[in-house]
Amino acid sequence: MKLGIATRLTLWMAVLGCGAAGLTGYYAWDASCRLERQSAHSELLTSTQVLARRITLNLESIERNLQVIARLPVTRQVLEHDRPDDADRLAVLFAGMLDANPSYLQLRVIAADRHGLERVRVDRVGSVPQRVSGADLEEKGHFPYVADALPLQDGAFYLSRISINHETSAGAGPGLPMLQMAIPVREHVGPALGVVVVNVDLNGLFRLLAADLPEDYQLYLANGAGDILIHPDANRAFAFDRGQRALLQDEFAPVAPLLSGDRANAVIDAPEGERPAQIAAFVAQNIDSPANGDRLVLGLSEAESVALAQSTAMGWALLRIVGGTSLVALLGALLLGRALTRPLNAMAASARGFADGHEMKDLPLRRADELGSLARSLYELQAQVRRQLGELRHKQDELAHLSQHDSLTGLANRRLFMDRLEQALALARRHGRRVFLLFIDLDDFKIINDRHGHSAGDEVLRVLAQRLQSQVRELDTVARLGGDEFVVLLGDAVDGAQASVVAHKLLGALREPVSVAGLALDIDASIGVSNFPEDGQSASELLAHADRAMYAIKALGAGGVGFIGQVMPGDASGGIRSVPAG
Numbered sequence: 083m084k085l086g087i088a089t090r091l092t093l094w095m096a097v098l099g100c101g102a103a104g105l106t107g108y109y110a111w112d113a114s115c116r117l118e119r120q121s122a123h124s125e126l127l128t129s130t131q132v133l134a135r136r137i138t139l140n141l142e143s144i145e146r147n148l149q150v151i152a153r154l155p156v157t158r159q160v161l162e163h164d165r166p167d168d169a170d171r172l173a174v175l176f177a178g179m180l181d182a183n184p185s186y187l188q189l190r191v192i193a194a195d196r197h198g199l200e201r202v203r204v205d206r207v208g209s210v211p212q213r214v215s216g217a218d219l220e221e222k223g224h225f226p227y228v229a230d231a232l233p234l235q236d237g238a239f240y241l242s243r244i245s246i247n248h249e250t251s252a253g254a255g256p257g258l259p260m261l262q263m264a265i266p267v268r269e270h271v272g273p274a275l276g277v278v279v280v281n282v283d284l285n286g287l288f289r290l291l292a293a294d295l296p297e298d299y300q301l302y303l304a305n306g307a308g309d310i311l312i313h314p315d316a317n318r319a320f321a322f323d324r325g326q327r328a329l330l331q332d333e334f335a336p337v338a339p340l341l342s343g344d345r346a347n348a349v350i351d352a353p354e355g356e357r358p359a360q361i362a363a364f365v366a367q368n369i370d371s372p373a374n375g376d377r378l379v380l381g382l383s384e385a386e387s388v389a390l391a392q393s394t395a396m397g398w399a400l401l402r403i404v405g406g407t408s409l410v411a412l413l414g415a416l417l418l419g420r421a422l423t424r425p426l427n428a429m430a431a432s433a434r435g436f437a438d439g440h441e442m443k444d445l446p447l448r449r450a451d452e453l454g455s456l457a458r459s460l461y462e463l464q465a466q467v468r469r470q471l472g473e474l475r476h477k478q479d480e481l482a483h484l485s486q487h488d489s490l491t492g493l494a495n496r497r498l499f500m501d502r503l504e505q506a507l508a509l510a511r512r513h514g515r516r517v518f519l520l521f522i523d524l525d526d527f528k529i530i531n532d533r534h535g536h537s538a539g540d541e542v543l544r545v546l547a548q549r550l551q552s553q554v555r556e557l558d559t560v561a562r563l564g565g566d567e568f569v570v571l572l573g574d575a576v577d578g579a580q581a582s583v584v585a586h587k588l589l590g591a592l593r594e595p596v597s598v599a600g601l602a603l604d605i606d607a608s609i610g611v612s613n614f615p616e617d618g619q620s621a622s623e624l625l626a627h628a629d630r631a632m633y634a635i636k637a638l639g640a641g642g643v644g645f646i647g648q649v650m651p652g653d654a655s656g657g658i659r660s661v662p663a664g
C-alpha cells in the first residue's frame with residue numbers, strides 16, 4: 083500500500099513526538115529513581131549508624147547505672163552485713179530503676195560468698211517490678227556474670243553475649259533474648275564483695291531505640307559470627323538456640339566483610355527473592371568490655387517499592403504526561419499533515435484541470451511560505467504555457483495561411499483556389515447554378531522585370547493583386563497561380579453577361595498605370611473565361627479551358643477578354659470568342 087504524504091508525515095511526526103516524549107519521560111523517571119535510591123541508601127545508612135550509636139550510648143548508660151549502684155554504701159552494706167533494712171532500701175531503688183528503664187528485666191546484687199547467693203533481687207513481672215526475697219533467692223556463683231565479673235578491676239564491667247534466657251529459676255524474662263551486664267562491688271581495696279547484675283530485654287531495648295524510626299523500616303541484628311538475633315521474620319532469630327543456623331551473611335552476602343572487620347558498613351540493593359526487593363544498610367559495631375568483646379552487626383531495610391514510592395508515583399504521572407503529549411503530538415501531526423496536503427491537493431487538482439484546458443484557480447498565491455511559492459510558480463507556468471500556446475497557434479495560423487496563400491501578394495494560392503473551385507462546383511451542381519472562372523495573364527511582364535528590376539516587378543504584382551481583390555465581391559476568390567498568372571472565381575455570377583462585365587472591370591483596373599519608383603507603368607492583360615457546366619465539369623477542365631481562352635486572346639496581341647464554350651465556326655481563335663468590352 084502506498085501511503086500519501088499526509089499519512090507519512092503524520093506517522094513520522096507521531097513517532098517522533100511520542101518517541102521524544104517517551105524518552106524524556108523515561109530518562110526523567112530513571113533519574114528520579116536513581117536519586118531516590120541514593121537518598122534511601124543515605125537515609126538508611128544514617129539511621130542505622132544513629133541506631134548503632136544509640137546502642138553504645140544505651141550500654142554506657144546501663145553501665146553508669148550499675149557503677150552508681152556498685153558504689154552506693156548501701157550496696158556494700160548489704161553484701162558485708164546482710165541487714166534487712168539495707169536490702170529493703172536497695173530493693174526500693176531497684177524497683178524505681180526498673181520503672182524508669184522499661185528494658186531492664188531484672189536487677190540483682192549477688193554476694194561473692196555463699197556460692198553467689200542473691201542478696202537483693204527485683205524482677206519485672208508483667209510490667210510491674212516485683213521483689214524476690216527469702217527462700218526464693220538463689221545461688222548464682224557458677225554463672226559467668228558472677229564468676230567472670232568478680233575478678234574485674236574497679237570500673238570494669240562484664241557483658242554477656244546476647245542469648246535466650248534459659249535460667250528457669252529466673253523470675254523474669256525466661257525464653258527472651260537477653261543481655262546481661264555485671265559490675266563488681268568492692269571496698270577501695272581488696273577482693274570484690276559481690277556483683278551488681280542487670281538483665282536487659284534485647285527486644286525491649288531495640289523497641290525503644292527504634293521507636294522513632296519509620297514504620298516500614300525493618301530491623302536486623304546479628305552477633306559477630308553472623309547469627310541472626312533480630313529479624314523481621316522472628317523464626318530466623320536465635321536459630322542457634324534451637325540447634326539450627328541462620329546467618330545474616332547467607333541472606334545478605336555483602337555483610338561478610340563487616341563481620342570480618344574489613345568494613346564498617348554496607349548498603350545493599352537486595353533483589354527480589356523469597357521476599358520483595360529490599361534496600362538495606364548494615365553497620366558493624368564493636369561492643370567492648372574488659373571481660374569479653376563482641377561485634378554486633380545492626381541493619382535496617384526498607385522494601386524497594388516503599389523506598390521508591392515517589393518515583394513510582396512520578397513514573398505514573400510521567401506516563402500520563404507522555405500519553406497526553408503523544409496524543410497532542412498525534413493530533414498536531416494530523417492537523418499539520420492536513421494543513422500541508424490540502425493546498426497541495428488543491429494545486430494538484432488545479433494542475434489537472436489546466437491539463438484539461440481549464441484555468442487554474444483556487445491557488446494559494448498569497449501564502450508567504452513554500453506552498454505559496456509553489457503556487458506562484460504554477461501560476462507563472464500556466465501563464466507561460468498559455469503564452470507559448472498562443473504563439474504556437476499564431477505560428478500554426480501563419481503556416482496554414484502560408485500553405486494556402488501567395489507570399490508575395492497575400493492572395494489565395496493554387497491549392498486554396500482549387501479547393502474553393504471544387505466547393506463552388508459542388509454547390510453549383512447541387513443547386514443547378516453556374517460557375518465562372520477567369521484566367522488572367524499579364525502581357526509582356528518580363529519587360530518590366532528586365533527594364534525596372536525584379537523588385538519593381540514584385541511591386542507591380544502586389545499592386546495589381548490588390549486591384550483585382552478590390553474589384554470583386556467577398557464571395558469571389560482571387561488567386562495567384564504563379565508568375566504573372568492570376569485566376570478569379572466568380573461565386574454567384576448567373577450568366578455570361580455578368581461574367582463579362584466583371585472581366586472587363588478587372589481588365590480596366592489592371593490597365594490603370596502602376597506607380598513604381600516614380601514611374602507610371604502601363605500594364606495590359608489577357609483574360610480567358612470558362613464556365614460550368616458548359617465548358618467543363620471538373621475544376622482542372624475549367625481551368626485548362628480558361629487558360630486556353632486566355633492564350634487565344636493573348637495571341638491576338640492586344641489584351642482583352644475571351645470566352646470559351648460557344649464554338650464559332652471559322653473563327654481563327656479555335657472556338658474562342660472574344661468579347662468586346664462593355
Ligand SMILES: Nc1nc2c(ncn2[C@@H]2O[C@H](COP(=O)(O)OP(=O)(O)OP(=O)(O)O)[C@@H](O)[C@H]2O)c(=O)[nH]1
Nearest residue numbers: 524525526527528529531536537539540564565566
Ligand atoms: N518580379 C517578378 N517577376 C516574376 C515573378 N514570377 C515570374 N516572374 C517573371 O514574369 C515573367 C513572365 O514572363 P512570361 O511568361 O514570358 O510572360 P510575359 O513576359 O508577360 O509574356 P507574355 O505572357 O507572352 O505576354 C518572367 O520574366 C518571370 O521571370 C515574380 O514573382 N516576381
